[in-house]
Amino acid sequence: MSVIDVAVLGAGPYGLAVAAALRDAGVEHRVIGEPMSFWKGMPDGMLLRSNWTATSIADHRGPVSLDAYVADTRAEVGRPVPLDSFIAYGEWVCSRVAPGLDRRMVREVAREGDGFRLAFADGPPLAARRVVVAGGIAPFARHPAPFVGLSRATHSSEHRDLSRFKGERVLVVGGGQSALESAALLHESGADVEVLVRRDQLIWLHGGKYQRMLGRAKPLFYAPTDVGPLGLSRVVAAPRLFRRLPRSVQTPAAARAIRPAGAEWLIERLREVPIRLDFQVRSATQDDRRIRVLSTTGEMAVGDHLIYGTGYRVDVARYPFLGAPLVRAVRRVNGYPLLGPGLEASVPGLHFVGAPAAWSFGPIMRFVSGGWFASRAVAGRIAGRRR
Numbered sequence: 001m002s003v004i005d006v007a008v009l010g011a012g013p014y015g016l017a018v019a020a021a022l023r024d025a026g027v028e029h030r031v032i033g034e035p036m037s038f039w040k041g042m043p044d045g046m047l048l049r050s051n052w053t054a055t056s057i058a059d060h061r062g063p064v065s066l067d068a069y070v071a072d073t074r075a076e077v078g079r080p081v082p083l084d085s086f087i088a089y090g091e092w093v094c095s096r097v098a099p100g101l102d103r104r105m106v107r108e109v110a111r112e113g114d115g116f117r118l119a120f121a122d123g124p125p126l127a128a129r130r131v132v133v134a135g136g137i138a139p140f141a142r143h144p145a146p147f148v149g150l151s152r153a154t155h156s157s158e159h160r161d162l163s164r165f166k167g168e169r170v171l172v173v174g175g176g177q178s179a180l181e182s183a184a185l186l187h188e189s190g191a192d193v194e195v196l197v198r199r200d201q202l203i204w205l206h207g208g209k210y211q212r213m214l215g216r217a218k219p220l221f222y223a224p225t226d227v228g229p230l231g232l233s234r235v236v237a238a239p240r241l242f243r244r245l246p247r248s249v250q251t252p253a254a255a256r257a258i259r260p261a262g263a264e265w266l267i268e269r270l271r272e273v274p275i276r277l278d279f280q281v282r283s284a285t286q287d288d289r290r291i292r293v294l295s296t297t298g299e300m301a302v303g304d305h306l307i308y309g310t311g312y313r314v315d316v317a318r319y320p321f322l323g324a325p326l327v328r329a330v331r332r333v334n335g336y337p338l339l340g341p342g343l344e345a346s347v348p349g350l351h352f353v354g355a356p357a358a359w360s361f362g363p364i365m366r367f368v369s370g371g372w373f374a375s376r377a378v379a380g381r382i383a384g385r386r387r
Contacts, residue, residue: 003127004030006382007118009106009321010134011035011094014354017058017371018132020097021379030126031098032106032118036090038136039083043162045185046083049177049205049263054226054369055081057093064093080265110323115349130349132378135319137355140312144173146284147308152291153284156182156309166190171293171303173281175202176260179309184269186307195270196279196293196301199260207264225369228257239373242362254363260311276301314355326350333359342381343374351378 006022008015011033022029053060062068069089070077077085094101105121109131118126138157147153156178162185172183175197186193221230223237236242236257242250280296284306293301315335317327331338331346336359343351343361353374357365364370 007128015134017375021375025383053224168304174309180262203261239361
């Protein structure tokens with residue numbers, strides 16, 4: 001059985017950022033997974049809400065930054081960045097930091113001696129001294145109880161081609177970017193759309209309005225990571241500082257930084273789409289033709305299909321490749337692993353990056369730009385241990 005130093009599970013933005021940092025640190029590693037697989041399943045025509053710098057993988061100024069990609073390929077990338085452009089950019093990064101990519105599917109990761117044993121759906125197993133889990137958020141899609149078991153109700157992450165709903169009446173539940181952009185794309189594809197929002201108002205981002213007003217003083221109040229409002233942006237961009245704050249401060253600060261909101265450029269696109277506010281779903285039923293949703297106040301909404309953009313709820317036990325004994329050995333809080341320096345879990349040699357690291361290192365771990373810190377922290381920890 002082959003033995004390697006580090007296995008990086010996942011070839012999305014976080015896995016690729018970790019690969020870049022490990023390469024720079026001179027640490028032997030292998031990236032395992034399909035490049036940008038989660039992003040390739042997102043709706044055609046989607047635009048990324050994050051700004052230009054925050055859309056870079058590994059570092060907004062480095063050799064695999066978005067600027068470096070444009071300079072190397074002469075690709076025309078719009079602002080906001082289109083999904084297809086981001087996928088092409090991620091594949092370009094992969095070709096540079098993970099040329100020996102292993103595309104096999106990991107069936108199980110188990111503890112073995114002082115390291116780990118990786119079993120695959122096909123081919124021989126692999127032994128790794130350390131494992132970095134960069135498995136993304138796909139397994140964490142949140143399915144509200146009223147919609148469980150209903151074939152006419154699906155999560156927004158389940159659709160690549162929304163044009164299939166042309167001519168149908170589609171209900172969209174949610175008031176965040178995923179729900180609102182899905183509604184816009186559905187409307188533009190010829191569907192009859194209505195949005196149902198549980199809050200009594202929608203929150204729209206300002207599209208950089210305050211950043212422009214600050215001029216040269218902008219870097220004092222807003223980090224290039226583009227997470228959080230004025231001032232708080234700088235705090236969440238420093239995960240080592242953020243994790244030292246009392247939990248009573250961290251929790252509301254994180255909630256404020258990631259509250260459901262829509263990009264300013266969606267307002268015009270949704271002008272002709274009816275949006276029903278203060279609609280809290282109590283129950284949902286379906287027959288062979290329609291789905292009916294009842295609110296807590298007795299209002300009814302009826303459609304051919306319902307798409308809910310209700311986000312994700314982290315629980316690392318839902319990663320299908322993590323063996324049950326290994327999961328039980330990981331100290332967790334509400335599904336999140338408790339992580340120490342280098343984003344290392346209570347199981348020595350096991351690291352988590354991306355959204356699972358948000359409990360320990362703050363809300364920036366939920367976004368692409370969090371890979372800048374996470375990748376360097378993981379690589380520094382592993383390289384330091386080797387020394």
